Amino acid sequence: xxxxxxxxxxxxxxxxxxxxxxxxxxxxxxxxxxxxxxxxxxxxxxxxxxxxxxxxxxxxxxxxxxxxxxxxxxxxxxxxxxxxxxxxxxxxxxxxxxxxxxxxxxxxxxxxxxxxxxxxxxxxxxxxxxxxxxxxxxxxxxxxxxxxxxxxxxxxxxxxxxxxxxxxxxxxxxxxxxxxxxxxxxxxxxxxxxxxxxxxxxxxxxxxxxxxxxxxxxxxxxxxxxxxxxxxxxxxxxxxxxxxxxxxxxxxxxxxxxxxxxxxxxxxxxxxxxxxxxxxxxxxxxxxxxxxxxxxxxxxxxxxxxxxxxxxxxxxxxxxxxxxxxxxxxxxxxxxxxxxxxxxxxxxxxxxxxxxxxxxxxxxxxxxxxxxxxxxxxxxxxxxxxxxxxxxxxxxxxxxxxxxxxxxxxxxxxxxxxxxxxxxxxxxxxxxxxxxxxxxxxxxxxx
Amino acid sequence: xxxxxxxxxxxxxxxxxxxxxxxxxxxxxxxxxxxxxxxxxxxxxxxxxxxxxxxxxxxxxxxxxxxxxxxxxxxxxxxxxxxxxxxxxxxxxxxxxxxxxxxxxxxxxxxxxxxxxxxxxxxxxxxxxxxxxxxxxxxxxxxxxxxxxxxxxxxxxxxxxxxxxxxxxxxxxxxxxxxxxxxxxxxxxxxxxxxxxxxxxxxxxxxxxxxxxxxxxxxxxxxxxxxxxxxxxxxxxxxxxxxxxxxxxxxxxxxxxxxxxxxxxxxxxxxxxxxxxxxxxxxxxxxxxxxxxxxxxxxxxxxxxxxxxxxxxxxxxxxxxxxxxxxxxxxxxxxxxxxxxxxxxxxxxxxxxxxxxxxxxxxxxxxxxxxxxxxxxxxxxxxxxxxxxxxxxxxxxxxxxxxxxxxxxxxxxxxxxxxxxxxxxxxxxxxxxxxxxxxxxxxxxxx
Numbered sequence: 001x002x003x004x005x006x007x008x009x010x011x012x013x014x015x016x017x018x019x020x021x022x023x024x025x026x027x028x029x030x031x032x033x034x035x036x037x038x039x040x041x042x043x044x045x046x047x048x049x050x051x052x053x054x055x056x057x058x059x060x061x062x063x064x065x066x067x068x069x070x071x072x073x074x075x076x077x078x079x080x081x082x083x084x085x086x087x088x089x090x091x092x093x094x095x096x097x098x099x100x101x102x103x104x105x106x107x108x109x110x111x112x113x114x115x116x117x118x119x120x121x122x123x124x125x126x127x128x129x130x131x132x133x134x135x136x137x138x139x140x141x142x143x144x145x146x147x148x149x150x151x152x153x154x155x156x157x158x159x160x161x162x163x164x165x166x167x168x169x170x171x172x173x174x175x176x177x178x179x180x181x182x183x184x185x186x187x188x189x190x191x192x193x194x195x196x197x198x199x200x201x202x203x204x205x206x207x208x209x210x211x212x213x214x215x216x217x218x219x220x221x222x223x224x225x226x227x228x229x230x231x232x233x234x235x236x237x238x239x240x241x242x243x244x245x246x247x248x249x250x251x252x253x254x255x256x257x258x259x260x261x262x263x264x265x266x267x268x269x270x271x272x273x274x275x276x277x278x279x280x281x282x283x284x285x286x287x288x289x290x291x292x293x294x295x296x297x298x299x300x301x302x303x304x305x306x307x308x309x310x311x312x313x314x315x316x317x318x319x320x321x322x323x324x325x326x327x328x329x330x331x332x333x334x335x336x337x338x339x340x341x342x343x344x345x346x347x348x349x350x351x352x353x354x355x356x357x358x359x360x361x362x363x364x365x366x367x368x369x370x371x372x373x374x375x376x377x378x379x380x381x382x383x384x385x386x387x388x389x390x391x392x393x394x395x396x397x398x399x400x401x402x403x404x405x406x407x408x409x410x411x412x413x414x415x416x417x418x419x420x421x422x423x424x425x426x427x428x429x430x431x432x433x434x435x436x437x438x439x440x441x442x443x444x445x446x447x
Numbered sequence: 448x449x450x451x452x453x454x455x456x457x458x459x460x461x462x463x464x465x466x467x468x469x470x471x472x473x474x475x476x477x478x479x480x481x482x483x484x485x486x487x488x489x490x491x492x493x494x495x496x497x498x499x500x501x502x503x504x505x506x507x508x509x510x511x512x513x514x515x516x517x518x519x520x521x522x523x524x525x526x527x528x529x530x531x532x533x534x535x536x537x538x539x540x541x542x543x544x545x546x547x548x549x550x551x552x553x554x555x556x557x558x559x560x561x562x563x564x565x566x567x568x569x570x571x572x573x574x575x576x577x578x579x580x581x582x583x584x585x586x587x588x589x590x591x592x593x594x595x596x597x598x599x600x601x602x603x604x605x606x607x608x609x610x611x612x613x614x615x616x617x618x619x620x621x622x623x624x625x626x627x628x629x630x631x632x633x634x635x636x637x638x639x640x641x642x643x644x645x646x647x648x649x650x651x652x653x654x655x656x657x658x659x660x661x662x663x664x665x666x667x668x669x670x671x672x673x674x675x676x677x678x679x680x681x682x683x684x685x686x687x688x689x690x691x692x693x694x695x696x697x698x699x700x701x702x703x704x705x706x707x708x709x710x711x712x713x714x715x716x717x718x719x720x721x722x723x724x725x726x727x728x729x730x731x732x733x734x735x736x737x738x739x740x741x742x743x744x745x746x747x748x749x750x751x752x753x754x755x756x757x758x759x760x761x762x763x764x765x766x767x768x769x770x771x772x773x774x775x776x777x778x779x780x781x782x783x784x785x786x787x788x789x790x791x792x793x794x795x796x797x798x799x800x801x802x803x804x805x806x807x808x809x810x811x812x813x814x815x816x817x818x819x820x821x822x823x824x825x826x827x828x829x830x831x832x833x834x835x836x837x838x839x840x841x842x843x844x845x846x847x848x849x850x851x852x853x854x855x856x857x858x859x860x861x862x863x864x865x866x867x868x869x870x871x872x873x874x875x876x877x878x879x880x881x882x883x884x885x886x887x888x889x890x891x892x893x894x
Contacts, residue, residue, distance in 0.1 A: 015532050018470070085462050089842065118566060121842045123879070160842060183882035189889050190838050391637050395536065395568045395607060432570070432879045435630035442636050 016099050016394055019262040021092040026084065027257040029076040030250045033291045033363055036075070036298055038370045041246075041362055044334035045324060053334040060232055061239040062247075063140040066133065069247040077250060079132075086131045086164060090119050091254065095262035100393035107413040110422045112266060112273065114259050114289060117399065117430030122187065124354075124399065124429030125285055126157035126242055129251035133240050134161035144168035146231040147240040148198065148223030151177050151353025152184025153399075153429060154242030159193035169193035170237075172200065172226045175218035176349050184433060198223040203230055205330045219346045220357050225330030243282025244327060244336070244361045252288025259424060260292055271302040273424035275412050279404040280308045280317060280375075281354040283361030289426040294372060306373040308364070309408040311355040311383070314347040316340055317368055317375035325359055338365040348447075350380045351437035352400035354428075378407045384441040386410050387431065399429035400437050463546050463841055466709040468539040473531065474704040476523040477697045480738045480810055483522070483745055485817045488693075488809055489784035492771060500781040507679055508686040509694075510587040513580065516694040524697060526579075533578045533611060537566050538701065542709035547840035554860040557869045559713060559720065561706050561736060564846065564877030569634065571801075571846065571876030572732055573604030573689055576698035580687050581608035591615035593678040594687040595645065595670030598624050598800025599631025600846075600876060601689030606640035616640035617684075619647065619673045622665035623796055631880060645670040650677055652777045666793045667804050672777030690729025691774060691783070691808045699735025706871060707739055718749040720871035722859050726851040727755045727764060727822075728801040730808030736873040741819060753820040755811070756855040758802040758830070761794040763787055764815055764822035772806055785812040795894075797827045798884030799847035801875075825854045831888040833857050834878065846876035847884050 034041055043052035055067045062070070069077060079087070098111040116125035137145055145162050148171070149155030155171040162169035171193050178185065178197040185195045198218045199206040203226045209216050216222075224241075231239040241248060263272060276293045278286040286308050296302045310317050316339045326343040327333035340359040347356040360368075367373040378386075380400070386407035387398045398406060405425045412423055431438065440446050481488055490499035502514045509517070516524060526534070545558040563572035584592055592609050595618070596602025602618040609616035618640050625632065625644040632642045645665045646653040650673045656663050663669075671688075678686040688695060710719060723740050725733040733755050743749045757764050763786045773790040774780035787806040794803040807815075814820040825833075830847060833854035838844045845853060852872045859870055878885065887893050 015536060018536075023465070088465075089462060121844075163839065164842070182886055186882045186886040186889060187844070190835065190844070190885060192839075388637065392610065392639075395611070397568075397634070397637065435633045438637060439629055439633040442633060 017097040019095040019265045021258055021262060023088045023092065025261060026087050026091050027079070027254055028084065029078055031253040031257060031292050031295060032072055032075055032077055032250050033287070033295065034246060035073045036295055037363060037366050038298065038372065039366050041366060042337035044336050047326070047331065047335055057334070061228065063136050063142060063238060065136045065140065066247045069250055070245060080135060083132050083135050087254065090121060090127055092258050093118060093255070095259055095266060097266060098394050101390060102413070104389060104393040105410060105413045107417045108420055109413040109416050111409060111413060112263065112422065112424045113427045114255055115396065115427050116255060117427060120429070122153065122156040122160050123433060124153045124157065125252060125255060125288060125426070126154050127160060128254055128288065129242065129248045129284065130157040130161035131164065132251045134158070134165045134167055137238055138165040138167055142167065142236065142238045144170065144234065144237040145240045146170045146227045146237050147242065148172040148220060148227040150174050150220045150356055152181055152188070152433070153354055155193070155195065156184055156187045158240055158242070159188040159191035162193070163191040170230065171195045172198040172223040172230070174198055174220060174223050175216070177353055198226050200226060202226065205229060217349070219329060221329030221343055224328035225332055228328065228332050243284040244359070246363060248284050249287035249291070249361055249363060252284045253291050255288040255426060256290060256292035259289060263424065267422060270422065271300070272296055272304055274421040275305050275307060275423040277307045277309060277405050277408045277412070277423060277425035279355060279401050279428065280310045280360060280364070281401065282357050282359070283364040285426055285428040287361060287364060289424070290373070294367065297372070307408050307412070308368070308373050308375045309404040310375060310377045311350055311352055311404060312377045312379050313350045314341065314356050314358065315377045316358060316360050318377045322365060322369055327359065336362050338362050339368060351434055352380065352383065352404065354401040355404065376408050378404050381446055383407050384437070384446060388441070396427070397431040397438070398427055399431045400434050402426070402428045464544040466542040466712045468705055468709060470535045470539065472708060473534050473539050474526070474701055475531065476525055478700040478704060478739050478742060479519055479522055479524055479697050480742065481693060482520045483742055484810060484813050485745065485819065486813050488813060491781035491783050494773070494778065494782055504781070508675065510583050510589060510685060512583045512587065513694045516697055517692060527582060530579050530582050534701065537568065537574055539705045540565060540702070542706055542713060544713060545841055548837060549860070551836060551840040552857060552860045554864045555867055556860040556863045558856060558860060559710065559869065559871045560874045561702055562843065562874050563702060564874060567876070569600065569603040569607050570880060571600045571604065572699060572702060572735060572873070573601050574607060575701055575735065576689065576695045576731065577604040577608035578611065579698045581605070581612045581614055584685055585612040585614055589614065589683065589685045591617065591681065591684040592687045593617045593674045593684050594689065595619040595667060595674040597621050597667045597803055599628055599635070599880070600801055602640070602642065603631055603634045605687055605689070606635040606638035609640070610638040617677065618642045619645040619670040619677070621645055621667060621670050622663070624800055645673050647673060649673065652676060664796070666776060668776030668790055671775035672779055675775065675779050690731040691806070693810060695731050696734035696738070696808055696810060699731045700738050702735040702873060703737060703739035706736060710871065714869060717869065718747070719743055719751055721868040722752050722754060722870040724754040724756060724852050724855045724859070724870060724872035726802060726848050726875065727757045727807060727811070728848065729804050729806070730811040732873060732875040734808060734811060736871070737820070741814065744819070754855050754859070755815070755820050755822045756851040757822060757824045758797055758799055758851060759824045759826050760797045761788065761803050761805065762824045763805060763807050765824045769812060769816055774806065783809050785809050786815060798881055799827065799830065799851065801848040802851065823855050825851050828893055830854050831884065831893060835888070843874070844878040845874055846878045847881050849873070849875045
């Protein structure tokens with residue numbers, strides 16, 4: 001007996017196509033965009049003197065090698081052997097052609113994505129820099145890393161990486177997430193990290209806030225302040241940041257450098273995608289995928305649109321000001337020139353916790369200001385709607401953050417239904433930690 | 448400045464080694480152990496007549512092709528092109544040498560595992576048969592599949608597979624899990640499935656139970672009864688089972704057939720592992736990895752110990768009786784000869800929900816009875832302890848079910864510290880859906 005639907009079935013649910021790299025094709029060098037920026041990067045300034053901050057000002061916070069990378073003007077920076085060894089356990093990530101999504105959208109556009117969540121032990125791209133940062137700190141004799149985390153992606157990635165190199169790890173987790181998402185804490189603790197709800201009683205700043213408002217839900221800006229002050233009072237400890245800074249974005253370029261090779265496998269003669277899309281919290285995920293392609297755009301006159309997707313809940317790129325601002329709420333960091341909503345801005349509690357940051361990386365800010373990168377913003381509802389279309393056509397559940405890149409991709413694909421174009425986006429993480437958000441979406445309970 | 452610890456670091460956290468197959472090396476045929484069993488498989492009996500059940504008795508429940516596979520004596524059964532296409536989206540799964548675990552255990556034994564959770568969209572091996580079952584039902588014009596699920600692994604795998612082939616899917620989920628694990632329901636619903644808490648008001652049997660005990664927590668046996676009776680009253684619908692039956696175990700052999708090739712890559716001259724280990728709920732995961740190796744053991748006199756790890760909460764292999772019993776609580780299924788604790792046995796609510804079944808596959812029961820397979824059992828606490836050792840040495844969080852196989856592996860590796868042996872176990876799924884269990888473990892709240 002033949003199924004009347006079977007033909008429809010075969011047509012409808014297209015198989016997606018994978019382009020896998022051999023582990024020996026993992027890039028041996030990271031790409032540093034600083035020397036290629038159309039405008040020199042405005043230096044970080046000391047809030048006290050308004051003078052540029054020098055390496056020795058950063059020495060209490062970071063190991064020397066990361067400070068060197070932070071200010072380096074070398075286009076390429078060697079990936080240490082020991083880091084490459086660890087990358088081989090979690091990379092390369094596949095490039096996948098989303099033929100199922102293309103079909104559902106009825107578009108001629110060819111859609112590709114990097115799947116950073118598939119092999120990542122903590123489910124997102126954050127491990128790419130966590131491993132490098134833990135390694136350099138270990139080499140310089142640091143015994144403990146202190147950091148902050150919002151929804152928990154970064155904290156769990158650093159807990160994993162510090163465990164690999166036997167460093168202690170202490171994480172200040174934004175209280176709202178600490179209370180609502182106990183399972184990210186569970187993972188961090190499995191890897192031996194200590195997790196504190198922020199604002200906490202561990203730091204003066206945390207105590208001040210709790211005295212004013214014992215039920216303060218916390219914010220990334222507050223957690224950064226606490227992590228920095230905690231690390232500054234401990235000589236054996238350094239501070240670690242999961243985005244925004246040059247060296248963090250640098251480590252993520254392994255994503256785009258792999259994608260360049262895979263895109264050639266997939267599209268033979270083409271220079272690169274017509275659109276490169278990623279979501280933006282602090283900018284490391286966007287930079288990781290796009291900077292290698294932007295290099296080609298800046299040098300080889302290859303025409304490409306770089307689309308940075310943010311949340312309307314923290315739309316610094318679309319609605320922020322380009323100015324010097326603090327990276328944290330206590331105003332302890334150097335001043336960074338970036339698109340910002342103000343260091344005291346507290347975003348509403350959307351499920352895409354990774355996008356809830358008031359500012360964006362200085363290097364990305366330069367590219368936005370000079371028109372090389374175009375911002376776009378989406379509501380939580382639209383992002384989840386895009387995620388639903390994606391999981392139903394590709395079978396992969398995206399993180400709510402990544403869903404913003406999918407929303408942008410769907411928008412481009414629909415506007416170019418009949419055009420022979422290619423779109424590449426970064427699926428920065430899977431959504432298996434965010435099922436409460438999907439439950440609310442299914443139940444129509446999302447704000 | 449050199450880290451005094453760095454040498455220790457480099458020694459301690461060994462990198463694990465991956466052995467990846469090309470997608471073209473996914474087996475083209477499944478292996479059917481029935482013709483190779485040392486004793487002929489006792490046939491399923493009709494409870495009414497005590498006569499063997501024939502294909503036409505099964506026709507109301509299953510499509511003809513699956514019934515053919517259920518009784519087939521062909522050693523190899525072709526995997527349809529359309530199923531292979533889908534396998535290429537989720538397979539091959541990597542074989543990984545757990546050098547980190549070996550190091551922590553200070554053993555000379557070489558430990559390998561198949562990582563079925565890495566690429567599976569629902570996190571476990573269950574999709575291997577879900578895809579095949581959905582495909583054959585679609586080909587025969589079935590419009591809807593009805594099934595049961597305990598913790599939700601099977602239900603979400605079938606929801607994914609039915610979505611691929613555009614079948615409707617209705618899932619009876621054991622009430623205890625339905626209430627405690629809403630997120631598995633969320634995933635099933637994302638793939639378009641309807642999920643009912645069992646016992647439910649949908650079926651007479653469910654109603655009877657609820658009348659006696661409105662707060663009955665349900666069991667797999669009850670849920671099976673409800674799913675069967677629901678499917679029997681709907682002509683367009685068939686029933687689908689996630690383990691126990693021959694055709695289900697058959698589809699899982701893709702795991703072991705891949706592992707045979709990968710083990711040759713890893714160990715060159717060796718015939719096969721000295722120990723093959725997997726956990727057992729109904730037996731499909733164990734059969735999937737071990738049956739291809741057991742074939743070699745039965746035919747080529749290759750010496751290997753096949754270790755089946757179960758939970759003390761449902762220790763049918765270690766403590767059950769080998770007899771004809773029902774597969775469900777309402778006694779609606781044919782009688783199957785198997786190791787069983789009795790079809791009315793209700794296991795305590797351990798976190799390894801996939802192991803909470805009263806019986807075990809008839810083919811596996813024959814192998815147990817004839818001494819080809821050796822059972823072993825572990826408490827929940829020991830399984831989580833093993834999982835902790837594994838996540839700390841390999842960086843991968845195992846499902847609580849798989850943790851039982853890890854416990855058995857650790858036990859073997861420790862007993863053979865100084866022996867040049869190899870152990871292969873199946874990591875049937877990841878533990879990202881089971882973090883509540885890990886939270887309790889960390890907090891020392893596990894029974």
